[in-house]
Amino acid sequence: GGLRGARLTGDYNPLHWAPHLARLQGYRGAFFHPQVVTGQCLTRLPAPLANSPLRLDVWLKGPVYYGRPVRMYGGTGEGGVSFGLFCDDEPRPAVVGRLCQAPAGGTLLDGVGGHG
DSSP: OHHHHHHHHSOOOGGGTOHHHHHHTTOSSOBOOHHHHHHHHHHTSOOOOTTOOEEEEEEEOSOOBTTOOEEEEEEEETTEEEEEEEETTOSSOSEEEEEEEOOTTOOTTTTSTTOO
16 A cells, blocks of 8 residues: 555555545545555456456545455346445445456447437
């Protein structure tokens, strides 16, 4: 975490490595980079279909603080695999995502916010 994560992502925002600065901005402390958290969630999902284009939709809903317990729930359905990551005892997820097979011939914005 911290500065190691900043070097990994190239994002040196102090919200991710300086707890006192994060608290000045209204957070409980420093928190993980969302890209790193999303990557960790993906490693815990079932293996996707081989040789199949995939689509990942992720909604960032809140921070995932360093040193706090997390729990992840997921499920597989017709539309792919959906997951939610919760931090501490928060009732709402910090990250929500869906990994599914990409539509054939689709574009990046198919099915997103009325585009496509």
